[in-house]
Amino acid sequence: MVQTGMPPQKDTKDAPEDAGSSQATADLLADAGHATQESEFFNPIPPGYQKGRHKYVVVLGTVMSGLGKGIFASSLAKMLKDKGMTVAPIKMEGYLNIDSGTLNPYRHGEVFVLDDGLETDMDLGTYERMLDQNLTRQNYTTSGQVYKHVLDKERHGGYLGRDVQMIPHVTGEVKYLLRDLAVKQNADVVFVEVGGTVGDHENAFYIEAVRQLAFEEGEGTVCFVALTYVIEPPALGEQKSKAAQLGLKKLLEAGVQPHIIAARAKNPVESSAAQKIAMFSNVPLHRVFSMHDRDSIYTIPDAMRQAGLDREVLTMLDLHSRVDQGHEDRARTNWQSFVGKLGGERKYKARIGITGKYASLRDAYASIDKAIEHCGAHLSCDVETVWLDTTRFEPDQAGEKLKDLDAVIVPGGFGHRGTESKIACVKYCRENNIPYLGICLGFQMAVVEYARNVVELPEAASTEFEKLSEAPVIDILPEQKKIEGLGGNMRLGGKDVLIQPNTLASFLYKPDADKPFTIRERFRHRFEVDPKYIDELEKAGLVFSGRHPKQPIMQVLELPAHPYFIGAQFHPELTGRPLHPQPMFMGLVAAAIRQHHRDTELASINNRWLAPAKPSSAKVQ
Ligand code: GLN
Numbered sequence: 001m002v003q004t005g006m007p008p009q010k011d012t013k014d015a016p017e018d019a020g021s022s023q024a025t026a027d028l029l030a031d032a033g034h035a036t037q038e039s040e041f042f043n044p045i046p047p048g049y050q051k052g053r054h055k056y057v058v059v060l061g062t063v064m065s066g067l068g069k070g071i072f073a074s075s076l077a078k079m080l081k082d083k084g085m086t087v088a089p090i091k092m093e094g095y096l097n098i099d100s101g102t103l104n105p106y107r108h109g110e111v112f113v114l115d116d117g118l119e120t121d122m123d124l125g126t127y128e129r130m131l132d133q134n135l136t137r138q139n140y141t142t143s144g145q146v147y148k149h150v151l152d153k154e155r156h157g158g159y160l161g162r163d164v165q166m167i168p169h170v171t172g173e174v175k176y177l178l179r180d181l182a183v184k185q186n187a188d189v190v191f192v193e194v195g196g197t198v199g200d201h202e203n204a205f206y207i208e209a210v211r212q213l214a215f216e217e218g219e220g221t222v223c224f225v226a227l228t229y230v231i232e233p234p235a236l237g238e239q240k241s242k243a244a245q246l247g248l249k250k251l252l253e254a255g256v257q258p259h260i261i262a263a264r265a266k267n268p269v270e271s272s273a274a275q276k277i278a279m280f281s282n283v284p285l286h287r288v289f290s291m292h293d294r295d296s297i298y299t300i301p302d303a304m305r306q307a308g309l310d311r312e313v314l315t316m317l318d319l320h321s322r323v324d325q326g327h328e329d330r331a332r333t334n335w336q337s338f339v340g341k342l343g344g345e346r347k348y349k350a351r352i353g354i355t356g357k358y359a360s361l362r363d364a365y366a367s368i369d370k371a372i373e374h375c376g377a378h379l380s381c382d383v384e385t386v387w388l389d390t391t392r393f394e395p396d397q398a399g400e401k402l403k404d405l406d407a408v409i410v411p412g413g414f415g416h417r418g419t420e421s422k423i424a425c426v427k428y429c430r431e432n433n434i435p436y437l438g439i440c441l442g443f444q445m446a447v448v449e450y451a452r453n454v455v456e457l458p459e460a461a462s463t464e465f466e467k468l469s470e471a472p473v474i475d476i477l478p479e480q481k482k483i484e485g486l487g488g489n490m491r492l493g494g495k496d497v498l499i500q501p502n503t504l505a506s507f508l509y510k511p512d513a514d515k516p517f518t519i520r521e522r523f524r525h526r527f528e529v530d531p532k533y534i535d536e537l538e539k540a541g542l543v544f545s546g547r548h549p550k551q552p553i554m555q556v557l558e559l560p561a562h563p564y565f566i567g568a569q570f571h572p573e574l575t576g577r578p579l580h581p582q583p584m585f586m587g588l589v590a591a592a593i594r595q596h597h598r599d600t601e602l603a604s605i606n607n608r609w610l611a612p613a614k615p616s617s618a619k620v621q
Contacts, residue, residue, distance in 0.1 A: 011455050012058030012546040040392045041167035042159075042172035046180040054182035055317040056190045056222040060256070062199075062247030063229040064357045067264045069193050070123035072227060072291060074130035075300040079310040081131055081568070082301075082331035084324030088187035089127045089139055090178065091120070092201030093195040096144040101490070109363030113524045113574055114140075117493025122366045123193065125574070126297075129370060132577050138181050143202055146173060166205055174209035175216075188322055199249045220318045226251055226258035226281070227291070228272050230265040239265065241273040248281040258283055259316055260309065262291045287312055296342055296373070298578060301335065338377065348380035353386045353405040355422050355442075357411060362387075368411055368439075371576030375589040378581050379609060383589060390418035390425070398424035399432075407435035407564070407592035410442030412524070412571060416465040423449045430565060435591035437584060438470070438557075440525050444474045446557060446567040447529055447537065455533075455540045464527050473531045473537075479549045482497075491523050497555045497570065503545035504558045504566055507581035511608070518549060521570035529568060564591030 036296075059073040070091065077087045097103065099361025100111050101119035109122040118137040128135055150173055154164050162169070182190050192210060196203040214222035228244040244263060251258060259282050263269045269277075269290035278285040291308050294300070304310060314320050352372065354365060362369060369385065378385040388401055398421060402408060408429050410422050422442070426449040429436035438446040444462055451460035451473045462474035476489070498520045500504045500617040506513045529544075531552040538544065546568070566584060576582035590609035 042168035048183045055189045059225045060194050061197050061227045067227045070126045071297045073191045073193045074127045077128045084327035085188035088185035089191040091193045092206050093142040098144045113522050115494035171209040223316050224258045225260040227262045230263050239273040241276045245280045261288045265292045268292045341377040348381040348593045350406045350596045351384045352407045354409045355388045356389045367573035371573040371585040374581040375585045390421035395420045395424035398428045406595040410439045412440035435564035437588045443567035443569045473533045474527050497546045498549045500545045505545040505556045508587045522574045523570045
């Protein structure tokens with residue numbers, strides 16, 4: 001019998017009070033599956049989960065946001081991947097949005113689209129580039145997604161009559177998510193990046209979940225990394241570690257003892273600051289890593305290796321036996337060759353203009369910036385990017401703005417503002433043989449410009465801006481929406497594009513192709529070329545060299561008589577990788593080099609991009 005006011009008597013095996021005392025109890029909890037009225041715990045384990053097989057590195061931020069947790073996590077993940085291990089990163093965002101699709105790039109940086117169509121934040125781009133690996137919706141979550149899942153499950157009776165609580169249910173779902181990712185992506189190591197800063201309300205349940213995960217999985221399975229910030233007030237001229245100490249203390253209060261600290265700072269962290277950080281957070285000095293500002297994030301993996309960080313993680317997580325030395329040597333050689341080019345002297349120069357509404361915020365175009373950085377390194381070109389805010393100049397000023405540029409990109413965008421000036425930029429590039437790359441909106445603007453000024457349809461427009469246009473060359477096409485079968489009306493994610501041989505596009509992607517071939521690129525748009533104008537546009541000289549394999553959706557355009565004029569309805573910047581630079585960007589940077597050095601003989605250079613064989617129908621100068 002249970003006395004009133006007393007806790008029920010239980011067999012000690014089931015007693016939550018004893019749960020913390022032994023590994024065996026933790027195992028038992030883990031095996032318990034869904035909670036019932038008899039258990040205080042909720043700890044479902046995905047089928048096929050092998051305890052001890054999967055390890056975790058959890059990266060948390062203290063002091064302030066924006067420290068580069070994603071950069072740290074992806075650099076460390078890359079080092080383990082290079083050693084032959086399978087890594088699976090996951091970014092856990094604190095905000096309540098279900099995805100990043102509705103976020104303003106001013107506040108949040110660009111929306112990065114995964115191959116499976118999920119709209120995520122720009123950090124996923126960093127992971128894909130650093131790891132040279134496509135990610136999926138399993139590699140990203142938000143508090144909104146977690147809560148939505150919990151609420152939907154509650155409505156379907158998934159919690160078996162229990163009152164649904166932050167702990168154990170929400171935390172239990174988070175742990176499930178992480179373990180499920182480990183199983184589904186067969187990960188040796190899952191890299192968990194907790195968004196925001198320790199102390200935020202939004203991410204507190206994530207931190208509690210990873211704390212529990214570490215406890216349940218046992219010693220040697222979860223490695224906690226804390227990013228922190230060392231201030232260097234200009235008036236003092238020395239580094240101060242107090243904010244870092246306080247931030248780390250907050251993490252300790254949450255029950256998490258970090259194993260590694262990455263101290264962000266403007267300059268290399270001095271030993272006095274590092275010692276204080278080590279001392280006040282119980283982390284040995286050799287695991288306090290100075291992550292100071294650098295010219296390129298791609299040098300971080302090498303800096304980590306020099307600091308011995310990868311070996312520390314291997315030891316902590318008992319992973320030495322999984323290292324494939326040959327794999328690591330090969331991966332390192334490739335990476336170092338790229339980093340060498342990145343830091344080396346550049347032979348050429350080029351100035352590339354990028355038009356855009358968010359020109360004041362580089363993060364809004366992070367992937368474009370990176371795609372250019374990769375190509376600059378591969379082509380030994382010092383590329384200067386010039387940001388042009390088209391909302392701040394009139395169409396008739398375009399020539400003045402562009403006259404000193406060697407190439408122009410009109411990137412993706414939404415809304416009417418600045419579009420007339422973008423169209424004027426396209427016209428200037430087309431008429432003056434300035435290399436041009438139009439991305440998504442930039443592709444559509446090129447179609448509108450060509451229709452207005454070459455096909456002589458002066459009313460040509462996109463119905464995104466002019467609903468009642470008499471020549472809606474760019475339009476929403478409902479029948480195509482039906483064919484695509486999308487839930488929303490945005491066409492999202494990776495899709496096949498059929499490329500015609502003997503075109504500039506085929507020269508860029510597959511120079512030896514003699515028949516049509518497909519490439520896969522990522523889309524994020526609602527509007528497209530209205531098929532009824534295709535014939536007219538093509539007769540006037542515009543070539544649609546890339547199309548949907550089955551439907552009349554135009555995906556790449558080019559102008560054969562121009563040195564480099566190409567547009568893509570997709571976003572080529574999203575698939576640019578350091579070791580696999582994106583072909584359309586390579587072509588653009590090469591064309592910009594030729595434009596910049598037009599008075600110098602470059603033909604002697606033995607480089608496919610700079611001294612290319614001409615494709616028969618599309619000249620590459
Ligand atoms: N606004 C255009 C559309 O929806 C272009 C989108 C974009 O550039 N990503 O089709």
